[in-house]
Amino acid sequence: MPRRATIIEVAREAGASKTSVSRYFAGERDKLSPALCKRIAAAALRLDYRPNQMARGLKAGRSRLIGMLVADIRNPFSVAVMHGVERACREQGLALLVCNTDNDPELERTHLALMSSYQVEGLVINASGSPDAELQALTGQGLPLVLLDRELSAVQADLVGLDNTRALDLALDHLAEQGYAELLYLSEPPERASPRRERLAHFQAGLATRRLSGEAYTMSGSDKELQRAIKAFLTRSGLERSGNTPRALLCANGAVTLAATRALQRLGVRLGETGLMGIDELDWCALIAPGITTLAQPTEAIGRQAVASLLANSVSQTAVEPRQHRFEPRLIARGSTRLTG
Incomplete structure (x- = not known):
């Protein structure tokens, strides 16, 4: 596998500081001169440099990742809703991390721990078991959560699904x-x-x-x-x-x-x-x-509402009473x- 170019190499190629290159890729280009921006862009192109967005996001305290757990990825409903979730995430500059639990409660708990380790900024879950304790721990840490299609009585979270x-x-x-x-x-x-x-x-x-x-x-x-x-x-x-x-x-x-x-x-x-x-x-x-x-089922609308609920809960400064968003077929x-x- 070819070695990836580093930010230091881009800086050297562009005749710029590492800080300037970092600002360029962090979207702070207004702090740099137009000529410097052109040099950095040209150097990155020559070296085929691609910044590590995951590392950059974690350093800034944001992963820009939304997690989604589905009970059965072979289910056409799950796939269709996932499409709506992914499109809504993309429009918001977010990436979607999907895990299939295969209707296995133990695998579901494993994937929930994985989502936590990736520091997802929100979670959409189509539960296959009853991971109440795990989800309560995540919401207690301030993680926005939306239940897709299936209710969990012990979990206080918005529900999105069919009426x-x-x-x-x-x-x-x-x-x-x-x-x-x-x-x-x-x-x-x-x-x-x-x-x-x-x-x-x-x-x-x-x-x-x-x-x-x-x-x-x-x-x-x-x-x-x-x-x-x-x-x-x-x-x-x-x-x-x-x-x-x-x-x-x-x-x-x-x-x-x-x-x-x-x-x-x-x-x-x-x-x-x-x-x-x-x-x-x-x-x-x-x-x-x-x-x-x-x-x-209006699967596109259901998926988009799941993301909208996550974003609404993530910006709220106070506890919000869970809501149910039921869609008519x-x-x-x-x-x-x-x-x-």
């Missing part, structure tokens, strides 16, 4: 209006994440007010088990009524929608005749004929919730 109540209302209203009377709600284990619990609870509460019947299934086994559960739901007689009433699957997130789509394809089920709807808009949902109905209706015949 889960509104999302389930939109989903149930749409399915009822389309004529589906019996619903199967599919979710990953709800005890592992607060949004899953919120969505499941509102699904169960919202059935009676819309004169719907339904049940929930937690995906914790193999694809074949899910396929058997869906087949049982679709083939048995009415759950609470007689006759062959229209039925639909409501999926709690994008990963569940994908698993349910695969199961329905294997079963040879015709979408629309059996309804299918998912929370989270994924690129492929428009490509599966006749198109899968989704509730699209957008219904994208497609053929999978359109009864045929």
